[in-house]
Amino acid sequence: MCAETRLSSLHLLSAAEIALNIGWIMMSSLDDEWRLSHGMLRLLDFPNTHLSAHLLVLTSIHSDDRARFKESLALMVRGITPPTQVFRILRQIRGIGQAEFHFQELADSAGRAMYVLFAREVTTEHAVSLAFADTASRLDMFMDALDVDCLWRGNLKGVSFASAGRGMLKYESADLRVNWIEHIPNEDRAALNRLVDKLIETDARFRIRVNILCADHVVRPFDLSGVPIKGPIGETAEWCGTFTRVFGPSPCGQEEAVAQILPLMTGAEVRAACGLLGWSYLDAARHSGLSKATIFRFASTEGSLHGIFKARSVAAFLLAILDHGIFLDLNDADELSLRLVRREKRAC
Numbered sequence: 001m002c003a004e005t006r007l008s009s010l011h012l013l014s015a016a017e018i019a020l021n022i023g024w025i026m027m028s029s030l031d032d033e034w035r036l037s038h039g040m041l042r043l044l045d046f047p048n049t050h051l052s053a054h055l056l057v058l059t060s061i062h063s064d065d066r067a068r069f070k071e072s073l074a075l076m077v078r079g080i081t082p083p084t085q086v087f088r089i090l091r092q093i094r095g096i097g098q099a100e101f102h103f104q105e106l107a108d109s110a111g112r113a114m115y116v117l118f119a120r121e122v123t124t125e126h127a128v129s130l131a132f133a134d135t136a137s138r139l140d141m142f143m144d145a146l147d148v149d150c151l152w153r154g155n156l157k158g159v160s161f162a163s164a165g166r167g168m169l170k171y172e173s174a175d176l177r178v179n180w181i182e183h184i185p186n187e188d189r190a191a192l193n194r195l196v197d198k199l200i201e202t203d204a205r206f207r208i209r210v211n212i213l214c215a216d217h218v219v220r221p222f223d224l225s226g227v228p229i230k231g232p233i234g235e236t237a238e239w240c241g242t243f244t245r246v247f248g249p250s251p252c253g254q255e256e257a258v259a260q261i262l263p264l265m266t267g268a269e270v271r272a273a274c275g276l277l278g279w280s281y282l283d284a285a286r287h288s289g290l291s292k293a294t295i296f297r298f299a300s301t302e303g304s305l306h307g308i309f310k311a312r313s314v315a316a317f318l319l320a321i322l323d324h325g326i327f328l329d330l331n332d333a334d335e336l337s338l339r340l341v342r343r344e345k346r347a348c
Contacts, residue, residue, distance in 0.1 A: 025116070043089065
């Protein structure tokens with residue numbers, strides 16, 4: 001390769017590093033001289049220092065991350081490839097940033113081992129990720145405060161479930177398919193599909209009651225609401241809305257039983273039900289759509305849960321244990337007793 005071609009290649013490589021916010025560090029061992037690319041120096045804001053490249057890199061890694069960085073280097077020279085990791089870097093001008101390091105062993109033309117660290121600045125990505133996590137946390141708090149089980153959005157052809165954080169649908173967001181009608185029991189599907197199509201044609205907000213086949217194969221009633229979102233010229237661009245669990249009449253009459261039993265439920269019954277079903281508090285949380293902490297507080301309560309917890313939360317737990325074979329008997333003294341009935345087929 002002629003000198004002119006080599007120089008042109010170096011310029012192209014340097015330009016690519018700048019465009020992609022990447023750089024590299026190369027060494028033959030931890031003790032030998034390290035080589036830093038132009039892009040790597042740029043990631044560190046071209047520090048004005050007389051330190052060797054080795055010390056420059058180490059002192060540019062945040063002190064809280066430095067031990068982990070050194071451990072990764074030690075693994076690399078021992079022939080063990082460390083996982084790609086993010087380290088905080090101390091930049092000369094812009095302060096603390098984030099860089100993702102990929103460790104790799106290569107060989108030079110003579111077959112000697114060379115160790116290369118490829119770095120990519122991810123400061124903005126990291127900030128966006130934290131912002132999304134904070135938004136998701138706040139969204140879940142709002143959903144909990146408003147008793148909303150699921151948020152959805154979609155166009156006129158289908159629905160994309162944006163969040164199922166509170167879990168009453170028993171689905172994770174990633175498991176909810178685009179075609180929401182697939183979660184409606186077969187006997188209700190055609191009529192409901194026609195109804196929703198008609199409601200969407202009116203171009204106005206709506207709220208209807210629907211039965212949804214949840215992931216645990218239990219049909220539960222939900223309120224489905226929808227609101228049209230207008231585009232720049234006033235057209236309906238998409239729809240968004242909520243699914244909210246309701247406790248209306250059911251074919252099995254479970255909700256009527258819950259309404260009668262709710263004021264009598266105590267922490268002792270919660271502990272007994274979990275014991276009969278072999279549930280941990282985490283199991284109970286998953287089946288009821290509540291948090292593990294809420295189940296723990298139920299079980300830790302001495303005496304009645306009535307007036308201490310939301311009736312809706314206690315009802316969710318009651319419905320869950322009824323769905324899984326617990327029978328609650330009420331005697332003449334208004335005292336509850338629990339028994340577990342194993343059945344191959346539910347009555348509803």
